[in-house]
Amino acid sequence: MKVVLQNLTKAFPNRNKKIKEDFIAVNDFTFTVPDGKLIGLLGPSGCGKSTTLYMISGLQKPTAGKIYFGDDDVTELSTENRGIGLVFQNYALYPHMTVKQNILFPLQNLKGADKLSKQEMLERATEVAKLVQIEELMDRKPSEMSGGQQQRVAIARALVKMPRVLLLDEPLSNLDARLRLQTREEIRRIQRETGITTIFVTHDQEEAMSISDMIVVMKQGVIQQTGKPQNVYDDPTNLFVAKFLGTPPINVFEGKVSGGKLYLGDDCVLDVGGVDDKDVWVGIRPEGFIVSNNGPLVCNLSSVEVMGRDSSIVSTHSASANPVIRSIVDSDLSVSSSDKTVRYALKPHKVFIFNKETEERIYFTNPALTNKTKTGE
Numbered sequence: 001m002k003v004v005l006q007n008l009t010k011a012f013p014n015r016n017k018k019i020k021e022d023f024i025a026v027n028d029f030t031f032t033v034p035d036g037k038l039i040g041l042l043g044p045s046g047c048g049k050s051t052t053l054y055m056i057s058g059l060q061k062p063t064a065g066k067i068y069f070g071d072d073d074v075t076e077l078s079t080e081n082r083g084i085g086l087v088f089q090n091y092a093l094y095p096h097m098t099v100k101q102n103i104l105f106p107l108q109n110l111k112g113a114d115k116l117s118k119q120e121m122l123e124r125a126t127e128v129a130k131l132v133q134i135e136e137l138m139d140r141k142p143s144e145m146s147g148g149q150q151q152r153v154a155i156a157r158a159l160v161k162m163p164r165v166l167l168l169d170e171p172l173s174n175l176d177a178r179l180r181l182q183t184r185e186e187i188r189r190i191q192r193e194t195g196i197t198t199i200f201v202t203h204d205q206e207e208a209m210s211i212s213d214m215i216v217v218m219k220q221g222v223i224q225q226t227g228k229p230q231n232v233y234d235d236p237t238n239l240f241v242a243k244f245l246g247t248p249p250i251n252v253f254e255g256k257v258s259g260g261k262l263y264l265g266d267d268c269v270l271d272v273g274g275v276d277d278k279d280v281w282v283g284i285r286p287e288g289f290i291v292s293n294n295g296p297l298v299c300n301l302s303s304v305e306v307m308g309r310d311s312s313i314v315s316t317h318s319a320s321a322n323p324v325i326r327s328i329v330d331s332d333l334s335v336s337s338s339d340k341t342v343r344y345a346l347k348p349h350k351v352f353i354f355n356k357e358t359e360e361r362i363y364f365t366n367p368a369l370t371n372k373t374k375t376g377e
């Protein structure tokens with residue numbers, strides 16, 4: 001079931017009574033979730049992710065815009081009639097009920113043509129319990145289970161009504177690091193097995209990147225970029241997206257373009273054809289540095305952390321916008337901690353430049369960039 005979100009906007013009365021204008025939590029959000037895909041809705045706290053999800057679920061009514069499930073306009077439909085499964089951060093299980101009773105609960109409320117016999121309900125509950133691998137825990141109470149197990153019950157309860165669309169709001173936030181990893185892989189598996197179109201809200205870029213078919217990056221209610229996680233990482237449209245994706249984060253510098261060359265301070269670091277002379281922001285991914293004895297970027301070495309196959313080199317540079325620069329390089333290219341400086345050449349496809357005012361990407365040409373021929377702003 002594809003989900004079409006057309007010019008969705010949500011305005012709330014401003015919490016500051018002195019300000020007359022509404023607060024726009026979601027602004028002209030247009031996106032189509034393809035049938036059977038898992039989409040990660042991603043952005044910092046307060047960017048409007050949950051509000052978007054609540055509009056899709058029917059818990060919030062859009063101020064403007066339309067929502068379609070397939071060809072059905074569901075904008076005015078109540079939550080109960082949308083055919084959705086919802087999973088929240090705080091599993092929201094009934095504490096006095098067993099797992100089995102929790103999963104059966106949504107089925108017991110079905111009415112009319114949807115009403116099921118006791119036998120059918122049990123069969124469905126057993127089927128989803130198997131899918132989320134909790135069939136052995138059916139007689140336990142929520143308090144007798146781990147957070148990860150409780151979240152699986154919540155997912156089973158959302159799936160038992162065979163929803164057209166599954167909506168997950170920060171479902172892993174209450175789990176510890178190990179369980180988060182395990183549960184996110186489980187969610188991916190369950191989504192693949194069921195083929196249910198799924199929208200997953202998170203502020204954790206790593207989580208979204210690791211399980212989503214596509215991500216939607218939001219800032220202040222506005223979509224910044226959509227696409228396959230790797231494509232968005234490799235080709236960010238603005239400085240915000242470049243900074244939001246990636247661990248360790250991208251290194252940001254104040255730079256200058258002059259005569260088709262990019263300068264960081266006095267270091268002339270890269271050919272950037274097709275760009276007018278101007279001050280720019282420069283983003284360099286940690287894996288974009290090559291340790292090189294006569295590399296053009298000269299940094300003051302702070303420390304070297306060997307992490308097995310790779311080393312993380314911490315250094316500083318006068319043009320860096322961050323206190324330190326973090327590069328990830330091959331451990332073989334060892335740099336001695338006692339060195340005063342480290343010199344780098346740069347991989348052109350890991351270097352992005354952005355307009356200093358608008359922070360929008362400026363594309364450049366470089367002899368080493370065979371596929372990137374976009375030029376100008």
Ligand code: ATP
Pocket residue numbers: 012013015023025043044045046047048049050051052203
């Ligand atoms: P988080 O990750 O912290 O949950 P989010 O991206 O999901 O954040 P939303 O919960 O969608 O953000 O909120 C978006 C903005 O709308 C926030 O600034 C929030 O304060 C505001 N907001 C949400 N609900 C209301 C409301 N009922 N009235 C007024 N403002 C609201």
